[in-house]
Each structure stands twice: as structure tokens, then as C-alpha cells.
Amino acid sequence: MWPDYQFSQDNIMVTRRWETKGMLDAWAFYKLERFNYDFAEDEEKHAFRKTMSRIIDNAKSEGQILMLPTVAKADEPIDQWASMSKAYDIGAFVTKYYDRQKKVLRDRYSARYQPYLIVNLYEVEIEDEFNRIANRYTGDNFKDRLINGSKDLWNRYLKTIEGNAWISQADWQEILNKEKSLKNRLSRFCRLDACDQKEIEWLVARNLYKGIGEPKLLSELRDWTIPFEVQDDLYRPTRTLRFLMNGDTEFKNRHVEVKQLAGTAYQMYFTLSEIPTDGLEFPGQEFLYHALQAEYPVDISVKFKPIKDKKVRKKLKNIRLDIDDQEEMSGDSSDDQFNDVQEFESEIKKSSESVMMASFSFGLNSHNLEELQENADNFMSHMETCNVQVVNPFGDQERHFVDFLPCTSLVVAEDFHHCCFPDAIAGGMANASMNVGDPYGIYIGWNGSLGAPVFTQYPLLPSHGMSGGAAAFGPPGSGKSVVMNLKGIETVYHGGRALFFDPKGDRTFWDKAIPGLQGKASVANFGGKEAESDRGKFDPFRLYPDNPMKAMSIFSDSWQFLLDLEAGDMRVTALEESAQLLKEMPMDERNTSALLDRYQDIYKKEQVTKPEYGQLYRQIKAKADHPLVGLLVGNGSEIPFSTDYLLTVIQVHGLSFPDPEAGGNMDLSSEQRISLACFMGIMGFAFKFLEQRDILNFVGLDEIWSISRIPKGKQFVSKLNREGRALKNLVFMATQEPQDLKGLEQYLNNIYIYKQKGTKNAGDACDMLGIPNTEANRSTVLSLEKYHCLFRDQHERVSQVRIEITDPDLLKAFDTTPI
Template sequence: MKYPIKYIENNLVFNHAGECFAYYELLPFNYSFLTLEQKEQIHTSFRQLIAQNREGKIHALQISTERSIRTLQDKSKQLLSGRLKEVAVERIDEQTEALVDMIGEHQMDVRFFIGFKLMTNEEEMSLKTLQKTAKETLTAFLREVNHKMMGDFVILPQAEIARYAKLEDFLYAKIARRFTIRPLEKNDFGYLIEHFYGKSGTTFEDYEYPLPVQKQNGQAIVKRYDLIKPTRSLIEENQRYLKITNNEEQEQYVAYFTIDSIVGELEFPSNEIFYYQQQQFDFPVDTSMNIEILPNKKALSTVRNKKKELKDLDDHAWQSNNETGANVVDALDDVAELETTLDQSKEALYKLSYVVRVAAPTYDLLKRRCNEVKDYYDDWSIKLVRPFGDMFGLHQEFLPASQRYENDYIQYVTSDFLAGLGLGASQMLGETEGIYIGYNLETGDNVYLQPGLASQGVKGSVTNALATAFLGSLGGGKSFANNLLVYYAVLYGAQALIVDPKAERGDWPETLPEIVREINLVNLTSEEKNQGLLDPYVLMNRKKEAESLAIDLLTFLTGISSRDGEKFPVLRKAIRTVTQKDVRGLWLVIDELRKEDTEISRAMADHIESFTDYDFARLLFSNGTVERSINLDKSLNIIQVADLVLPDAQTSFADYTTAELLSVAMLLVISTFALEFIQTDRQTFKIVDLDEAWSFLQVAQGKALSNRLVRAGRAMNAGVYFVTQNADDLIDEKLKNNIGLKFAFRSRDRQEIQKTLAFFGLDPEDEDHHRRLRELENGQCLFQDLYGRVGTVQIHPVFEDLFHAFDTRPPTRKK
């Protein structure tokens, strides 16, 4: 059999039958968690793309390529900056070795390619074009004679290449309106050919195909050897498989299946074979679809002839007093329905040659994989067959611009069938490189994040918000995932401030010794030495911000509203007086109220003073002699306040106890302090991490503060991380709309699940979505990335030391 490829120019492939195909990579689109309407929209776009080609041929390929884990990790190292760069390089190198041990050197990556035969029959007929056609025919004949006699070079007129390139421009514009595509180049073709001839070990992105072309005297000249060089291998054809040898160490056994029959109805949206295939197999499976388009008139003629054959069978059975077979009756019904559809829609019919390629390093493994593939297609009511003696012919069908090998296994299908196979549908999550956080539960693919990327206006992203939400009930793994992401972000060069009201991170200096020099742990206890450290006048640098925080804090504690015409002006005046003094502190506000000496001011002074009786309340009140001692100059800053009593998420604000009220007030103060932290160097990505965020998101001051943090963060290259129990805690719609990355861990409550799905932009009533959220295990979450894509992820720390450092479960008694 003749090698089909005659010449390659950019994404154009010429074959020896005088045809030219234009090939594109169909960039995968996320198909996970889409609504029925979204799936229908994709299906319609595909059907229109296929149906608008009234004649010609289409060649579609689904290929399992390789992606190097080491290359990905090395690219991630290029994103490092900051004071912990050396530690980060060492940690990533260790992570690389661990991942390679677990999943191998390469990760499987599914790619989709589609080629269209370019048709040149749209030129008007004239004497000039007839002369031109005759001249081209003669020169083509002479070129073929030279090729037969001398055979070393392939020569093609540049005018012919330019004519097809012009047609390709029109085709590209037509496809790009519906799908994101990339024209192929010689390196892509070289990789595909070598892949089909059993070569592996080089990743798709790193492969280079040297194909020197000389252009002189209006002709393009290429050595035939350079064209066939990627096919260099020893192929031994057996009846039901090929043995391909590239060197002594690299052997591959390959088998080819084709469709024998489709015995059931493939109803959309449940027949996306290419999409579900990615979740089913952990070994490479390739698919080729050679499609020949039958114009409507020809299609009707073919269908009517088939109808006549079936009627003859029916008549013959009746004349011989036999019953017509059920398969003949069903076929007659199907043909009649197809005839009506074609007659009304005026659409074309498609002759499909569908070939599946299965490869393995040993013959025994090949047999097991072949059985798996047959079983998979059996579930779709598609019967595969492995024809005897036809392996090499089916192998040739995978090559670009190839012809259909045989007509024995042709399926006549409509554009609806082709559009519903799920070409291009995939499960994509996260970035191509960055922080490794875990793997996709459906496909096993690694998931990478770049937390500071949203504000860069990345192409295809649906948000530029840097804020992130971690949702989930107790014990689901939200704190662990949050800690892991913050840790790696700091390694990659970010600066973080963690507000830790439960004091769960106090042992990080011991459990994370590699970054201990960049950990600043501020442990605010009720000891006398910490008196007044959280006083707004001590904590804030600028007087105006200190005054604003003092008003928010005291109105929150006393419940005085700015609408209270009697009390609020008195309190406001006392705070303003203290602000204008050289010595400032909240204790002095009480003194100013007593100086006012009115019934209202004395009552307010007594009210505020009553809060100071609690041990940890002394942190909020200073007499003006306390100096600021909290600095956030390290890469990882943790502020934790001991003895806080946080209310339950279900407790309403009106039912807060005094201790709970003071605890939330302290969180408000520390979170306001975070605004100063955000407004530092814009070049450094910063994180403000608010653990137990629900506790102050329920109060008006907390909501307003959160919105300020998020808005300021977007401008100052800072992300606010909200760790809370459910989506309903993020009460403000403005706040929800400004959250980019979303993590939702296991939940059992139906209402919470509905709110979470709505927060992710998914159908809150979809029972399949409900089931997937309920069945998540510890450490597994629903995840939405910057591009709006949703999937399920297993958070994977890789290292045991990180697991123990970030594990917030209480220790168990050891035997």
C-alpha cells in the first residue's frame, strides 16, 4: 500500500489522489457539569459545522498523546519568585519524583484533530480556466512520470499550494466562528505519524519534525525520504494485530477495530463516546473517522435503492409463505424514516469508516485491553470487529489525508450521529502548570493552579476576581485544602496573612521547618503584656483609619446604630476628641464620655466599660501608652487569638453572648488590619486568609469589610480566601460575584447542596449533581476554575509531613 502523504505545507496535506486536506486541532472544551441546554448548543454547533459541507471528505482523529510530568513541573519552577525560591525548587523536585513514582514519566493527554478536504469546484468555467486546468493536468502527469523514474523528490507548483491556502483561509474563518481551533504545522504531523508507527517518549509540545523544503522557479521541492522518515520502523503484520519495532527496546503491539453494526439507538445527550472514553480507560486508545459526504440527491438515491432491496426480501418471504425477519422489518422502518428526513431537510448523508486503535507493550496486555474496549462499545450497543488480515490497511486510515481502506464496514449516518459522539468534549480543570493541588477524580489528570492569575485578564477566563471560597461541612477537608494552597502560594513567592481564630496553626514553626525563617506567628493571649495590641489606635498606622475602625468596633459592641440620633452623635464626638489627641486609645473614649457627664454619655461609658471585664477583651483597650508590635514583614504571617468563643453558624446575631460578641469584634479588627497589609507592594501577590469567615460575615460590619477587602484586593494584587461552612454564609450577591476559584467539599443537607450548586452556576435541582456532592469523600471537592469549568478534585498533599502539618483532626490515642 502506497504511503498516502505526498506533500505537507503548514496545515495543508496533499495526497497521491490529487486531494488536499486542511487539518486543525480542535482545542478541547469542558463538558463536565453542563446543563442540557448547553450540551444541546454544542451539539447544534457541531451538526451545523458538519452539515454545511455538502460534499467532500472529513477526517477526524482522537489521539492519546503524552505529556511529560517532569516538563510540567519544570515549567512550574519558572513561576517561582520571592525569598523562599530555593526551598520551593527543592520541594517541587521532591514532588516531581513522587509523582513520577506514582503515575509514571508521562501523563496521558487526549487531543482532537479534524481535517477537511478542500474543494476547488467553485471557479467559474471559462476558456482561461479550462486552459489552466489542462496545463495543471499535464504538469501533474509529468511530475508523476519523474517521480516514478527518479523517485527522490516531490515537486509541487507553488501556485497550486497558494490556491489551496486561500481556500483554507475561508474554511478557518468558518470553523473559528463556532469552535476554538488551531491550524496544525509540520511538527504536529510528524508527531502524529510517529505516534501511529509506535514511537513514544517525546511529548507533543517538545517534538520537532525537520522537513526542509526548497522553493525555486515557482515550485516547492521536498525530498521524499524526509516525508517518510517518521514511518521508519519494522512492522510485522499478523492476522489480528501488528507488531511494531523501532529499536531493540521499543516494541509495540497494535490492534485495530472497526464497527460491525450499531444494534441500538444512540440518543443524545448520552452517547458522547469520546467524552466518556476518557474516564473509562487508563491506557491509550485512538480513534479515526473517515467520513465521505454524499450530497442529498445521491444520498436519497442510495437510501431508495436500499429500500428496494429490503422490499424485495419482504416480497420474497411473502411469496414463499414465510414470515419476514424482524431485522428486515426494522431496517425497512429505519430506511423509510431516513428517506423522509433526507427529503425534508435536504441534508447530506455520511459514509463513515470508524476505526479504533489499541496499543500495548506486550501481546498479553494487548488482548486484555482489546477486551476492555469491546466491552465498552458493547455498552453503547455498538459491535466492534477485528477483521482478519486487514490490520495494516486500517492502520493506514489513521494517517493524514489517507483514503478509506475498505467498504465492508461502512456505516451510513447523519450529521446528528456525528455531532453527538462528543468530539472535543473533555474534562479540563485548572492551568497547564503551576501549583499541583491534586488530580481530577474522573480522568486522573493532575490539576494545577496559579492563584494570582485571575487579575492578569487571561484569555478565556470568565472572572478577574482573586478572591477564593472554601465551602463544606465540618471534617470535609476545606481547612486542609486551604492550608495547602496558601503554603504553596507562599513558596511560589506570595505573601500571606492568616487570621486563625481557632489557633490551629500554632505548631507550624515546628512542623514546617523548611520555611520557619519566613513564618511570623502572632499569638495574642489574654496575658497582661498583650494589653491593647488590638486597639484600633495601636494597630492602624493612619489616624483616619484608626478612627473609622474605632467607630465600627464600638457601635458593633454597643449595638448603637448611626440612625440613633441621641446616642450616635455623642459616641462619635468622644471618638473624634480622642483621635485628635497626641495620646490615643479606646480607654480614653470611655474617659471622654464620662467627661461629657450626661445621662446618655454615662450610660454609654458604663456599657463599653462592661466589656473590659473579660480577660481577652483587654486586647482591644489601651490607655495610649501601648506601642504597635504586630509587623507583617514575613512571607507567612499568622495572627491567632487564644480563648475566642465563636458562635455557631446557625446562631443569629441577636442571640450572640457577650463572649461571642467580643470574639467576632476581634476578628473584625484583625480583618480591618488586613486592609493595610493588602495595600503594600502591588508586584507581590498577597493572600488574606479568613478562617471561620461565617462568624463575622453574618454582621453588617463584617459584610461591608469583606466587600472592601475583595475590591481593594483586586486593585492591589491580593486575594481574599473565605473559609466557611456553606454558600449561604456569603450573603452578599456582590461578594459572591467577586469570587473566582471555588472549592465545595462534602455536604449532606439538600438545601445547602442546592445553594452550593447555584453558587457554582449549576442547576440546583439536578439529582446527579446532588448525588456527586453527597458522595464526596474527605479531601474531595467540587472545584470551579477561572474559566468557569467545574469538576471533582482529590486534594493531594503528596508529602506526609504536609499532611500532618495541615491535618486539623484531633489526635487519636495510640496503643
């Protein structure tokens, strides 16, 4: 029953059968693609099941699916992320920051599930192999052949039967060919990744370390670069895996005790008493996926084996006899069971799929027996509420322990063997996943009943060739600004810089309040008296003295909107012609006031043919007297706003923005138009900020709805996102409704949806996330609690996440209550 592991090479393991020592088996190991199951529509779920069904059917051999959690302390991913920080200026603080975060999370565990597929490739009959080799020895008579071959054959027999398995070159090549054929066949249905040596060892050894810690792998202790010792045409493996099975195991009636030097672990195993079919329709009967929703890690093992027609009929005959015995003993007839058998026989005749014999096992573990017993009671209750019946077989724990060891056949008691089609096995959704985020990165919160920590490598997206665009959607007070703030500050802690545009005044004291950045942060307040003192600091020609085309683009966009110029207006043409005027001006004289003087000169010389220059001069000159507009009109004496700080906040809460309830077709007042045009001009600073390529830059735009609902404003936001992607930087936008950023989805690799108001907004949110716009999903969006959101990561996986800030000083600084 216990596997006899001989050797492994690449993703192939060779074992000796425990019941027939003269038989070797070769098994292929793969990591299966995980399907993110939450929020998938019914058609997708059926497609997922069909994919898994085809994999099981096309394996054409016995195999195993293992769904296993990789459990790690939550502080380990933080350590890995902290080690990558390049914030050398504040390195000492960053180290302390992550140390504090580890203390908060030290009692949390990160459990990420990974499905594995193990398939029997090839059977090698050792006796047949020796007979084939004996035929090679030739001579004039039997005596000559016996003398020539007996010694060599005897040595091979001893080495193979009593020691590590030797395998012929021909058989090994056949195994490699079968593995390649199998992978090509199954890869048509989903992505398969071949396991490496360490992963195979981990799958074997973890069973004797569950609840204790991570096993010591042989490949970490020895250099096994040479897999075989070659003698004649035989391969002798140098990688014996028997030592991975070391451990003192004691099998109790209801649990298993495993002792290692590091401690004692307790394990408990369950099995499925029957595949749930009665009263459950798919989707809804995902009996394996239900187990993943328990509040503790659960191991899942599914064994399957194609059975021949005669064995199927024999199995059905035995089922009928069991039904007859039950009727005789109880006196009650079981028409339902009899009908089920008849229906199954009918399906067998119609179906082209193989009939499988399968078993399903579940495993729990803990370092504490009382905790394990409590979890076991809760697990059985949890599965019962999902209409799934599991049992903890009395006195049969060894079989289920072995069931989780790779490369074993059906070892559980025959009472728990299930005769079924691949669809029935696939319907359990063994490869369904609720994983979201990355293995390590910025800690943003937790998700699922396990409270699994969620990490995101958002600052690394540009270096991985992906867009660094992100967005958070939600009404005031929902928490959307908090996640944007966290991403920006953590980008600084990682070694980058951050720039925030704040139209609400929520970040007034960030230069003093953000931990570790005192003296390295700047907050500028533009509105009221501040605007008077900072006149001309955002003149695009002062921001971009050596890039007149960039400056001209910002200048033209801002003034076309401010003056409400329509396409075809000659004043627009005049604005566009200004680029030529700039080229004729010395670099140190390029500013808006000097350009206006050129407009006046042109008008005086050519009043009849170019009256638009005179109109522009008068209109811009009149608007420039406004304190806010004055921010954009310099005379050459101003020192532009600095980009040298690690954290920069530009507060524009003195601007008058439209009411968010007004929608996209709002009528703007004069003050609102001035405010929006100035905001667009001030954001020209963001373009300059993004241009510094030697460092990662983050731009956070809060309440971006204020300009994105206006066509010209949306064009400006799109341009900013394009610049960010081209320059490999990060642009994070916070707004209220998904419709505000419609058309910009291509730039968004992280999306956070908070509670929305109204069914339409909820539907738009589903569309933005790429999940089905169903009543159930809309209801989820409409009922999200504060700080809870639906998070879509760069892999397009969606899950509900509770955002959490672990540092109390950061949390206080992120308080978005207007001052």
C-alpha cells in the same frame, strides 16, 4: 491508501493522493474548542451537539475529527512548576520538596484530551495546471509554442510528479483564501485555533511513536523559516514531511507492532460496528465520550465525507439488497431494518443538511503486548456496558492504523461505513471533555477513571488579570481546610507569603510543623492570657500610622458592630467625624486611647450639642477593659504585630463564635458580639498584609461563616476580597454552606464543594458552581466521600476531584483535629 505528505505551511498541509499521483490536496488543521461535559444540563448538551453538527455540515468537504490524549508522566508538570518558584530563601528545601513529590507521582500519567479538526480545502489537478500554463506560451504557430514551452513544462513535470510537489502561486493563494473562508464560516459556531507547524508534525509522527515516547520533530532539528523556494510563478516547498513516517511497522491479524530505536510499541484498533440509536436517547448515547471514560488513554478518529444524492440512493439500495439476502438465507423477515431504511429516506427528503458517509475508529497502545490485550478486553466490555458495539477487525489493522494518519479519506472497510446525518456524528460528542485545572501547577489530587493528576496555577491568577479569590464549602471534617492549607503553603513554596486566620486552633504548632519553614513562621494565639500580653497590637491606628483613612474605616466598622449601632445614630456620625480629629493629631500620637481622650475633651466643651462623644467615650472605655477588646485599644507604646514572616498564623480560637446551625438571623450574646467585633478588627491586619505589593500574598480565612452570616461581617469579607483583587493577591475562604458567601461569586475563580447536608444546601452548591440544579447533580453533592469534592477552575469547568497531599509531614500538620 497511505498519505504522501508533501509540505506544510502555517496550518495547511499539502498531500499527494496515493491512488492518483497527479492530484494534490490541501488540508487545514485546527484545534477544536473543548466542551466540559460533566454536570452540563440537557439543554447545554443539545447545544454542544448542534454546534458540532453545524461544523461538520458547514465544512462542505471531507474531514476528520481526532480526539487525542497528550500523555505525560505526572512528574513533568511538577518539574515545570518547580522551575518557576521564587522562594529563594528556602530554595534548597523547595527543590527537595518537589523531588519527593515527583517520586510519589512517578508511576502516574497525566492524560489531557484535545480534539482536532482537519478539513480538505482544495484539490489541485496537476495535469490541468500544466495545460493552463501551456496556454501562456504563444507564437506564430504550434511549432513555436512547442519549442518555447516544452522544456519548462518538462522540468516542472519532473519536479512535481517525481519529486516534491510544486504548486503555482495562483493555486496557493486560492488555498489561503479558502482556509480563511472556512475558518470564518466555522468560527461562528465555536472557537477554532489554527495548529502550528509543530502540532501538525506531532499529529503525523505520533502514530509511529505511540507507546514508545514523544517523536522527534523536524522543526526542532532544522531551521525552516523559509517555507518555499520560488522559481517563476511556482513554489517549491522546503519542508518535506516524508521523514516523519520513519518506523518499522508490522501488521498482525489483531494488532500492530511498531519498532523504533527507542523500543517497540503495540497498538490495537477497533471500529464502530453501528451507530447506536436503538434504545438510547440523547443525552445518553454519547458513544465517543463513553470511550474517554475508560481507565486508559484512548485515541478516537472520526472521518466524514458529504455524499451526493445519487450515491445516497445507491447506498440505501445496497442496504435493501443486503436485507433481502439476509431474509433469503435465514428465512426471517427484518421489518425493523426495512422500516429504518424507509424512515431514513423520509428524513433525507425533509432535511436541509448534507448526508454524510462516516467511519469511527478507536486506538489503544502499550509497550507491553499482554497489557494491551488486557486493556482491549476491558475496553470492549466497557463500551458494551454503554450499549456501544465495537469490533477488532481481523486482518484489517493496517487500514485503521492509516485511518489515524491525518489527511486520509475513508480508508476503513466499506462494511464499517455509516450513512448518516451530521447530528448522528455529533451525537458521539467527540469534542466533549472532562479536563479540569491546568497543564502544570500545584498538584491538588486526581480525577476521573484514569486517575488523572489535577494541577492548578492558582497563585498565578492575579498576574493573569484574574481574581485570586477562592472558597471551599463543607461541614467539619470534610476536608475543606486541607485544600486551603495546601494552596497557602504551596504559595509560600512558590515564592509568596501566607497569612491564616484560625478560629479553631488547628494550626497551633505550624511554626515548627510545616516543612521548610521552621524559623520563618510565626503563630500568635489570641485568647485568654495571650490577649492580656498582646493588648493594643491590633489597634488599627497602630497598624496604619501613615494611612488614617484605612485605620478609621476598620475602627468604625468594628465599633459600630460591637456597640450595635444602627444607621442614623449620632454616635455613628461621631465615629465618622473622627477622621478629621486624626488629621489634627501628630502621627506618632495616633492610637485609640488618644482618640478617646479627644472624645472626652469634645464632650467636656460641648456637652449639650455633642453628647454622643461622651457616650462613645464611656462605652468604648468600658468595653476596653475586656481582654479581647483590649487587643484593639492601644496607647501608642505597643509594637504592632509583624508582617515579615513567610508564614503567619493568627489563632483566635479563644473567641466565642455563634453556632453554625443558628443561621444568619441569630441573636448574639454579649460575648459573641465582642468576639466577632474583635475578629473583624484583627482582620484589619490582613489589609496591611495585602498591601505589600512586591510579593504575592495569600490570606486564608477558616470558618468564615462565623462573621459572613452577619450583614456587617459579610460587608467586611466583601471588602477584604475587593482589596485582594485590587492589590493582585489571593484570598481563600473556607466555610460550611454556599449561602455563607452568596453575593461574592464574582471574586471566586476556584471553588471546592464538599459533601453538603440537606437538599437546599446541595442546590445552593450547584448554583455556586454554575451547574444545573438538577436532582442528579444534587445527589452527587450529597454523596461525596471525605476528601472528594466538586472543583470548578478559573475556566468554569467542573469535575469531581479527590484531594491528595503527597508529603506525609504536610499531611500530619494539616490534621484538623482540634487540640
